[in-house]
Amino acid sequence: MKVTIREVAIKAGVSPITVSRALNSPDLVRPDTRAKIEKAVTELRYRPNPVAQGLRSGKTRVVLLVVKHKRTYDPLLFEFALGVSDTFQQNNYSLLIHLTPDGSVSVDDVTGRADGVILTDIEENDPRIEKLARHVPVAIFGESTLAVSQVDIDDAWGARLATEHLLSLGCQDIVMVAGDGRALYMKHRIRGYIEAFTEAGGNPTIAYGSLDLIGGETAIRSFGRIPEAIFCASDGMAVGVLRNLTSLGIRIPIVGCDGLQLGEMTTPTLTSIKLPFYEAGQKLAEAILDGIQGKEPVNIRIRPDLVIRESTHYWEGRTSRCDSSRNEAASPTLT
């Protein structure tokens, strides 16, 4: 049933080791012997046994991806996983998933099973990092002061991009609708807005709310005025803001954050900061692969892009400062 290197060797009239060489370092084998071996390999449908290779080499060609289960699933996480997966497939690595409610992993989940670990949902001073990094290369999606490979999305930059875009439209009274600043990435977004707006001479104003549509719908009320433009810390919030304002017959430039498909389905469609989760997955996969090969840890911050859609496009090219122009915009619709 299972053909081993031995059968191939016999069929090709050589020794097993020559077969191994023909497969791993073809240059060390004379072309004609190699041809015989390749013939035997295809005829017998020989495939090297990864487990045996693993035992020999001490490598599994597997990486463990640790994911925390969230009740409200984040579609971006799926993009991320795809980026990781694609990169691994290109490198003949496999992806082992460790899915737990709290993201916990033990060293035993890794040693002997995987050559490295990718950690997601990193918290400040995340205890898992040091624990694992003593035994196996670690790469994290997030940030840490420890000497492990880390890839993160530059949220502050994204917020700056959004703010500067609104500034470029001539808006001077730009407010932000944010989530509570417990999560690191939210702190960065808030900081990015504050820095960019302050540099432009603005006086930052922030309302806080939940990251979903409701948060947007309600948070905006707390400003006590209609600002000239709004930067929302999530697309969900932005849709809420959009809806609320539209129901009041108000239309002002709005920028969301995430770059979800959701933003293509609203009326007007939503300008947003597109977070490069797929790319982050790729980079993280490369980072851990490098780490496995003994290279030094890398520290990568990926900058998001601004995707301009209708919610701000309307004002582009105008030189005058924004006005809270009232118009008969259709009810914003999720589609």
Place this chain on the structure above:
Amino acid sequence: MKVTIREVAIKAGVSPITVSRALNSPDLVRPDTRAKIEKAVTELRYRPNPVAQGLRSGKTRVVLLVVKHKRTYDPLLFEFALGVSDTFQQNNYSLLIHLTPDGSVSVDDVTGRADGVILTDIEENDPRIEKLARHVPVAIFGESTLAVSQVDIDDAWGARLATEHLLSLGCQDIVMVAGDGRALYMKHRIRGYIEAFTEAGGNPTIAYGSLDLIGGETAIRSFGRIPEAIFCASDGMAVGVLRNLTSLGIRIPIVGCDGLQLGEMTTPTLTSIKLPFYEAGQKLAEAILDGIQGKEPVNIRIRPDLVIRESTHYWEGRTSRCDSSRNEAASPTLT
């Protein structure tokens, strides 16, 4: 660095095989020797090497889960994966993920890497099933006439549940808003509705549309009348229907399908057919584990549950038939 069974044996003053036995079949080892061994194990922090065990046993204690990447991510898939993952962790199995745009897998992705495969996104006469099943135990999330383990959600039953619920409210003119019937599960939902409604003497009417909010908003127009009740083939559609009708000031019983969190966030909250994806994941994991142990394939259909919320609760207990009562319901809101 890496402690082997040999070191433990030396430290405990026994032979390696005795250590192995103490770990795998403790009853075959005298308690005092066992104690010595256990002491050595903990002191040296010995962990058996899974790769070596794998080579010896021919088993990897890994199962491959094949998932097709969809652009619009389905949160239910995540629930499913969690069900699989939890069950595997309880059985000391690991979960290898194969994520591809089209769901393709080759035999080489499996042999030597995993003891079995779980296939998702099954199509009619899915060619992957037979190809893989010749080499390794296969369990599918879906249905097939082949002799492989299969777990599926009884969509027809769910549709029946929804229809009968609406019937029980006294409604006689119940329509369905469905997706196009290419996917098997949609065929089942449509069939379930038709059967249940026909049995009750009704005359089935179906409108088709995309599975999202837009599909619901538009599909309902095609009826040319306001029915007494609506069964929607997805929660997304149901929200669209809800919104459309609410904007007309109409409120009738509506049942969705999926049981997403979305349905808890609308006004009114949405009665829905809760699809047991987590349980399906568990069952599928059990099925493949059984298959690996040589047991016969199983064929399981899991019945969804009806979750009653405000979108139909309003009418419960009424004995009269439904009327398309008009009221001043608040605009249905996604939150």
Place this chain on the structure above:
DNA sequence: CTGAAAGCGCTAACAT
């Protein structure tokens, strides 16, 4: 350029 020996870490089968 090719082969023989040896062993990665673990555990059946067969002793004792």
Place this chain on the structure above:
DNA sequence: ATGTTAGCGCTTTCAG
């Protein structure tokens, strides 16, 4: 109850 032998399938020495 414990140890010896041997081998899972592959590849790194070291010889030829």
